[in-house]
Amino acid sequence: MLALHGTGVSDGVAIGKAFVLQRELPEIPEYVIPREYIEEEVARFQRAVEASRRQLLTIREHIPANAPPEATSFLDAHLLMLDDKMISQAPVEAIRNQQYNAEWALKTQSEILSGIFEQMDDHYLRNKKTDVNQVVNRIQRNLLQQNYDEHEKMSEGEIVVADDLTPADTVMLKHNRVRAFVTSLGGPISHTAILARSLGIPAIVAAHSASRYVSSGEELIVDGKRGMLIIAPDRAIVDEYRRRQKDIARKKRELNRLRTSRAITRDRHRVALLANIELPADVRAAAQAGADGIGLYRTEFLFMNRPEPPNEEEQFRAYIKVIKSLPGKPVTIRTLDLGADKQVDGGRAGTAITVNPALGLRAVRLCLHDTSLFRPQLRAILRASAFGKVRMMIPMLSGQEELFQVLDLIEETKSDLKRERIKFNPKIPIGGMIEVPAAAISADLFARHLDFFSIGTNDLIQYTLAIDRVDDAVNYLYDPLHPSVLRLISITIQAGKQARIPVAMCGEMAGDPRYTRLLLGLGLTEFSMHPATMLEVKKIVRGAHLGQLTRFAKDIMKLRDTREIHMRVEKQSRH
Numbered sequence: 001m002l003a004l005h006g007t008g009v010s011d012g013v014a015i016g017k018a019f020v021l022q023r024e025l026p027e028i029p030e031y032v033i034p035r036e037y038i039e040e041e042v043a044r045f046q047r048a049v050e051a052s053r054r055q056l057l058t059i060r061e062h063i064p065a066n067a068p069p070e071a072t073s074f075l076d077a078h079l080l081m082l083d084d085k086m087i088s089q090a091p092v093e094a095i096r097n098q099q100y101n102a103e104w105a106l107k108t109q110s111e112i113l114s115g116i117f118e119q120m121d122d123h124y125l126r127n128k129k130t131d132v133n134q135v136v137n138r139i140q141r142n143l144l145q146q147n148y149d150e151h152e153k154m155s156e157g158e159i160v161v162a163d164d165l166t167p168a169d170t171v172m173l174k175h176n177r178v179r180a181f182v183t184s185l186g187g188p189i190s191h192t193a194i195l196a197r198s199l200g201i202p203a204i205v206a207a208h209s210a211s212r213y214v215s216s217g218e219e220l221i222v223d224g225k226r227g228m229l230i231i232a233p234d235r236a237i238v239d240e241y242r243r244r245q246k247d248i249a250r251k252k253r254e255l256n257r258l259r260t261s262r263a264i265t266r267d268r269h270r271v272a273l274l275a276n277i278e279l280p281a282d283v284r285a286a287a288q289a290g291a292d293g294i295g296l297y298r299t300e301f302l303f304m305n306r307p308e309p310p311n312e313e314e315q316f317r318a319y320i321k322v323i324k325s326l327p328g329k330p331v332t333i334r335t336l337d338l339g340a341d342k343q344v345d346g347g348r349a350g351t352a353i354t355v356n357p358a359l360g361l362r363a364v365r366l367c368l369h370d371t372s373l374f375r376p377q378l379r380a381i382l383r384a385s386a387f388g389k390v391r392m393m394i395p396m397l398s399g400q401e402e403l404f405q406v407l408d409l410i411e412e413t414k415s416d417l418k419r420e421r422i423k424f425n426p427k428i429p430i431g432g433m434i435e436v437p438a439a440a441i442s443a444d445l446f447a448r449h450l451d452f453f454s455i456g457t458n459d460l461i462q463y464t465l466a467i468d469r470v471d472d473a474v475n476y477l478y479d480p481l482h483p484s485v486l487r488l489i490s491i492t493i494q495a496g497k498q499a500r501i502p503v504a505m506c507g508e509m510a511g512d513p514r515y516t517r518l519l520l521g522l523g524l525t526e527f528s529m530h531p532a533t534m535l536e537v538k539k540i541v542r543g544a545h546l547g548q549l550t551r552f553a554k555d556i557m558k559l560r561d562t563r564e565i566h567m568r569v570e571k572q573s574r575h
């Protein structure tokens with residue numbers, strides 16, 4: 001028996017036989033092509049690109065109807081990348097100019113791309129780098145005439161262990177009803193992790209070397225909650241985990257009964273539970289979990305993995321789709337949170353790499369810097385506001401001046417629409433994300449000009465504790481209960497109360513049941529989260545007594561020892 005640890009990205013327990021997905025590329029041959037054969041080599045490269053396209057299209061056609069929407073969108077992203085000049089054209093130039101053979105030309109280009117991505121710290125781009133590698137490997141395999149999908153024949157009920165998984169793999173996972181998966185690489189917000197959650201199967205990523213220690217056919221236990229992989233477990237351990245599986249299934253059945261119940265505390269305080277979504281198709285999961293609306297629609301996903309940004313009309317249609325799927329419910333559309341590093345121009349090499357992208361021209365800063373990007377979105381959101389309860393939310397505010405500029409642009413856009421006799425809600429609520437410490441500290445100043453706040457703890461924690469969200473090396477410092485973070489949350493909630501504007505939270509902390517009671521006690525009344533944890537949070541809300549929790553939160557805020565804060569919050573969360 002051997003236990004390996006990784007990052008649990010999707011809860012649950014799976015017991016089954018391993019299927020190890022081996023996909024190492026063989027050594028890439030490197031040789032010089034004689035001049036007279038260059039065009040032939042170019043044609044060979046182009047045939048490999050075409051073969052890759054056909055394979056992806058075939059997989060796309062075979063996506064089962066009930067597969068998660070992400071599966072299709074990731075395949076579409078890979079198809080788009082095949083059209084990108086950096087992948088389809090640059091190697092052709094290397095064949096023609098340097099006389100490289102096709103594999104070598106592609107390898108050289110992929111190393112250049114990796115180098116560019118390496119300098120970017122942003123998590124979205126990290127995912128993009130994985131996508132690029134997957135696309136490049138597919139073309140390499142076709143050049144080397146290695147059958148790409150042949151060995152991906154996992155069978156029903158198996159646990160897939162791999163270095164990494166491609167979107168195409170995940171479609172197969174769904175198709176073959178695999179029980180769980182474990183990858184050696186990846187992070188909690190990688191495509192793999194997102195898909196695992198939407199498939200509802202236990203999953204672990206970053207279980208380093210897992211694919212080296214496991215052999216196909218071996219018995220495995222995947223504990224998604226603890227991020228633990230047990231190889232060849234003893235009988236007693238298997239029995240223990242079978243009991244746990246039964247408990248989980250029972251708890252799930254119980255939780256499902258809460259779908260239509262209201263999130264109301266024992267002392268009759270109503271709490272709003274809303275959903276975070278990335279794509280319009282995610283609304284389905286939000287509705288199934290009984291969400292009170294959408295608290296965060298991350299619109300930047302519409303702009304990614306494509307050569308051109310969506311125009312006003314396309315954005316409008318996407319927003320309308322979400323609004324119409326949740327009739328009568330609020331939909332909070334966040335304006336673009338792209339960064340200098342999250343390019344919308346299809347990733348032109350070498351552009352816009354800043355020294356520290358997390359502190360650079362990101363989100364509202366980028367929108368104000370390039371209003372040609374911002375104006376169509378403002379128009380689309382305003383137009384959509386005529387069709388439902390739309391709220392607009394501005395990310396990454398740090399200074400008031402920025403907010404004034406945004407408000408001016410919104411007013412200008414409203415005037416344009418009025419002149420053009422296009423309908424919109426003139427009273428559309430405009431909210432701000434409080435995710436930069438400066439904004440939290442001066443929340444009272446922002447409150448005077450905004451209709452609501454939403455606390456983005458993911459960034460608030462990153463900036464307050466000076467820990468890069470995507471840097472593994474400082475992950476251990478990530479602490480939502482750090483007194484400075486709690487103080488900033490409390491300051492924001494109090495500022496909202498004083499100004500009589502609602503305060504929501506849409507960072508991961510809001511969907512983590514361990515913190516629900518403390519946040520309630522601090523006065524939070526609107527929580528926005530991934531739909532998967534919503535019913536668990538609802539259960540806690542329904543069992544909570546706000547009066548008692550207010551006293552509990554007051555006590556916590558007085559504590560001087562961080563360890564004690566942790567102990568007390570953990571104890572309270574076990575009640």
Ligand code: PEP
Nearest residue numbers: 435456457458459506507
């Ligand atoms: C946050 O920062 O907490 C947040 C919700 O936004 P994102 O994770 O998209 O940066």
Ligand code: MG
Nearest residue numbers: 435456458459
């Ligand atoms: Mg954020």
